[in-house]
């Protein structure tokens with residue numbers, strides 16, 4: 001169902017007036033994790049000031065260590081909902097288990113399925129039965145064929161509002177947190193009719209190369225870019241090394257806009 005052979009026209013996912021998949025790049029910014037109302041509000045104000053329509057933030061965090069910050073859970077979703085109403089932003093947030101899904105639908109506009117859950121087939125089937133868009137991240141060691149099949153699980157249940165997100169894969173290279181597989185973008189766009197995002201934060205894990213990575217994503221035809229922004233990354237409860245602060249976000253976004261203008265991407 002997700003195959004281009006089945007449907008040749010691009011799927012457009014509309015969220016909060018933002019049309020994703022029309023050729024004009026969309027942007028999802030926000031903190032790695034929801035930590036407090038003020039923390040998210042500061043980022044939301046910066047996003048709103050740029051005229052953007054979406055915000056991200058994790059309430060359920062899939063952490064490597066059980067002793068690391070696990071997210072605020074339902075309280076985090078409530079903060080996101082309040083922010084959404086106050087700033088007019090649609091919320092993208094990860095749900096890690098089907099048992100949280102029903103409740104979460106009252107608070108989130110886009111359900112993110114994280115890299116670690118790309119092959120959690122029961123979760124895929126569950127998000128396949130909702131009528132909200134799903135942002136599906138590529139698994140840490142998933143082939144593109146496995147990624148496409150994961151999207152197929154969702155669509156096979158009736159939900160055709162799916163955004164694919166390349167977020168880097170594990171290789172032997174240690175200079176970056178993961179290896180951004182930039183060629184995944186045109187391949188996924190050839191093989192499927194779904195919009196494709198690139199998460200520059202988790203793929204590179206390096207603040208110093210977020211901008212060139214985002215330029216590459218746009219140049220190669222990505223429908224959107226995701227990146228993490230935190231008011232004070234040094235004290236962030238997760239991903240402290242790679243989130244942009246508000247000034248860095250401002251420079252990142254303006255540079256990207258200039259790049260898009262110069263290269264006539266609108």
Ligand code: PEP
Pocket residue numbers: 032058062094113114115116137167199202
């Ligand atoms: C995230 O986007 O918050 C996240 C945990 O990313 P990933 O699932 O790609 O590691």
Ligand code: MN
Pocket residue numbers: 032033202228238239
């Ligand atoms: Mn993160």
